[in-house]
Amino acid sequence: MEAKGTAFTYGDNVDTDVIIPARYLNTTDPAELASHCMEDIDASFAKSVRKGDVIVAGRNFGCGSSREHAPIAIKASGVSCVVASSFARIFYRNAINIGLPILELAGAEKLAKKGDEIRVDLATGAVENLTSGAKAQGKGFPPFMQGIMKAGGLIEYVKARIASGGAK
Amino acid sequence: MAMTMTQKILAAHAGLKEVEAGQLIEARLDLVLGNDITAPVAIKEFAKIGAEGVFDKSKVALVPDHFAPNKDIKAAEQCKVMREFALAKGIVNYFEVGEMGIEHALIPEKGLVLPGDLVIGADSHTCTYGAVGAFSTGVGSTDMAAGMAMGTAWFKVPEAIRFELSGELRGWASGKDLILHIIGLIGVDGALYQSMEFDGKGVAGLTMDERFTIANMAIEAGAKNGIFPVDARTREWAEAVAARCPSADRRYTEYAADPGARYSRTVPIELSALEPTVSFPHLPSNAKPVSKAAGVKMDQVVIGSCTNGRIEDLRVAARILRGRKVAKGMRCLVFPATQAIYLQALREGLVEALVEAGAAVSTPTCGPCLGGHMGILAKGEKALATTNRNFVGRMGHPESEVYLASPAVAAASAITGCITDPAEIMAAPSRADIAR
Ligand code: SF4
Numbered sequence: 001m002e003a004k005g006t007a008f009t010y011g012d013n014v015d016t017d018v019i020i021p022a023r024y025l026n027t028t029d030p031a032e033l034a035s036h037c038m039e040d041i042d043a044s045f046a047k048s049v050r051k052g053d054v055i056v057a058g059r060n061f062g063c064g065s066s067r068e069h070a071p072i073a074i075k076a077s078g079v080s081c082v083v084a085s086s087f088a089r090i091f092y093r094n095a096i097n098i099g100l101p102i103l104e105l106a107g108a109e110k111l112a113k114k115g116d117e118i119r120v121d122l123a124t125g126a127v128e129n130l131t132s133g134a135k136a137q138g139k140g141f142p143p144f145m146q147g148i149m150k151a152g153g154l155i156e157y158v159k160a161r162i163a164s165g166g167a168k
Numbered sequence: 169m170a171m172t173m174t175q176k177i178l179a180a181h182a183g184l185k186e187v188e189a190g191q192l193i194e195a196r197l198d199l200v201l202g203n204d205i206t207a208p209v210a211i212k213e214f215a216k217i218g219a220e221g222v223f224d225k226s227k228v229a230l231v232p233d234h235f236a237p238n239k240d241i242k243a244a245e246q247c248k249v250m251r252e253f254a255l256a257k258g259i260v261n262y263f264e265v266g267e268m269g270i271e272h273a274l275i276p277e278k279g280l281v282l283p284g285d286l287v288i289g290a291d292s293h294t295c296t297y298g299a300v301g302a303f304s305t306g307v308g309s310t311d312m313a314a315g316m317a318m319g320t321a322w323f324k325v326p327e328a329i330r331f332e333l334s335g336e337l338r339g340w341a342s343g344k345d346l347i348l349h350i351i352g353l354i355g356v357d358g359a360l361y362q363s364m365e366f367d368g369k370g371v372a373g374l375t376m377d378e379r380f381t382i383a384n385m386a387i388e389a390g391a392k393n394g395i396f397p398v399d400a401r402t403r404e405w406a407e408a409v410a411a412r413c414p415s416a417d418r419r420y421t422e423y424a425a426d427p428g429a430r431y432s433r434t435v436p437i438e439l440s441a442l443e444p445t446v447s448f449p450h451l452p453s454n455a456k457p458v459s460k461a462a463g464v465k466m467d468q469v470v471i472g473s474c475t476n477g478r479i480e481d482l483r484v485a486a487r488i489l490r491g492r493k494v495a496k497g498m499r500c501l502v503f504p505a506t507q508a509i510y511l512q513a514l515r516e517g518l519v520e521a522l523v524e525a526g527a528a529v530s531t532p533t534c535g536p537c538l539g540g541h542m543g544i545l546a547k548g549e550k551a552l553a554t555t556n557r558n559f560v561g562r563m564g565h566p567e568s569e570v571y572l573a574s575p576a577v578a579a580a581s582a583i584t585g586c587i588t589d590p591a592e593i594m595a596a597p598s599r600a601d602i603a604r
């Protein structure tokens with residue numbers, strides 16, 4: 001499983017309020033949420049992000065409320081992976097469960113500048129900056145976690161497993 | 169590699185010889201829990217999965233406790249979704265009003281959790297069962313849905329903080345005071361991502377009810393779970409439950425931390441140094457000794473919840489209120505956490521003492537704890553509660569205030585109308601007397 005795209009870089013403590021401001025929580029439509037994604041920290045994000053792009057950030061990404069809308073907005077904007085030094089616990093769980101690939105990588109923010117081309121191997125956790133040539137090693141995901149991300153989230157994953165008779 | 173107690177339970181349920189902090193694992197579940205707020209959402213997600221039934225009819229528990237007995241039409245609809253799902257899927261552990269109690273008191277009482285079990289619940293206070301040496305943690309409705317279908321969930325293995333308890337509690341100081349003190353010490357995010365493992369010679373003196381109270385509030389320090397070692401008291405508790413409930417009459421496994429297990433830090437706590445503690449609005453970490461809190465005027469006292477609605481809590485409250493009167497203008501509400509506790513309190517004459525003192529004793533419900541019903545605060549009102557959260561607006565109007573304390577402080581304060589050290593009302597009984 002590989003993610004590859006242009007980096008959007010942010011600092012520490014990117015909270016769920018800037019990922020998707022509360023004033024837009026009256027909808028659960030992913031496309032509409034995506035159109036306001038990161039609005040309060042990076043007004044150009046929603047317009048310039050393209051399918052496959054990667055968010056690179058510092059510590060405690062996704063802190064704040066437990067709203068599942070935050071990873072949904074990021075996923076729906078086309079982002080293929082969020083690489084951060086660390087994630088807030090609930091964001092981490094929510095991201096995996098809705099099928100947004102994320103990778104914890106100590107010192108992630110030092111790896112890329114905005115606009116660099118980034119490649120992430122989710123199985124091994126290897127991250128490469130194709131623009132600068134820098135490489136770093138995060139923790140890869142075990143097969144079942146890759147399965148969840150590949151399926152597009154926990155519900156889809158379980159559905160597929162049950163359909164194939166692989167329950168339990 | 170040496171593992172913490174939590175890590176050992178997780179490894180065993182993932183079928184692995186060892187795990188380390190940060191590792192992602194898929195683990196087998198012994199119980200999946202939901203309530204009338206979270207289960208209806210999970211039931212919707214469950215329908216999307218297309219599973220025919222739940223993974224094990226006896227390992228899913230559904231408890232209508234938050235807005236039940238039905239507070240209004242919306243609550244009634246939510247409870248109905250749960251009831252119909254339980255019936256359709258043949259779920260054994262659905263507890264209707266009349267046999268239900270607050271989930272985190274009810275689940276251990278019914279023997280649905282035993283030492284070494286792994287439990288997830290779509291409710292943040294699922295961490296309560298760490299008291300019996302189980303791993304249990306709160307999750308979202310999506311996790312609950314997948315858990316009901318598959319009987320598995322994924323976890324990121326946490327590291328742990330070790331709380332080394334020494335000495336013995338004295339006077340009116342209780343398990344509640346210990347956990348309020350700890351949260352004051354490390355802050356509401358002091359244990360973020362981590363386990364809180366309680367250990368040391370001081371553990372032996374803590375009653376099971378106190379351990380439930382302490383583990384219950386681990387989430388208030390941001391922890392993933394709180395856990396106690398399995399000792400003589402735990403075994404005695406497990407035996408008593410097994411004698412009552414067929415569901416508890418099964419083998420269980422005792423896990424203990426390996427010698428040399430790595431902890432992110434160790435926090436030593438001398439129990440004899442603790443006094444009754446009060447957490448001021450609007451964070452559980454705003455903890456002060458009662459000596460520095462006395463005199464703040466209260467409008468309401470609430471004794472109950474999954475934190476302090478157990479029999480020992482009611483005994484303490486009744487001991488202080490017996491033969492005395494709730495202050496004029498004060499509303500004192502008591503919520504036994506389960507029907508069995510209620511009945512026991514009736515048989516022991518506790519309910520009589522409380523009602524004679526002027527307290528209103530209710531059927532089990534979460535009720536006012538989350539500002540649901542049965543005791544909502546008006547603008548500017550203050551309540552002293554034995555619950556676990558004092559966030560802005562938790563018990564009613566956004567400009568109302570909640571102070572957290574033990575049942576002893578709550579009962580004493582009901583009598584005087586302001587925050588009061590129970591020692592001012594009467595001398596504390598011996599620890600043996602409290603534990604009975
Ligand atoms: S009593 Fe309060 S904290 Fe406990 S489960 Fe009910 S609402 Fe939650």
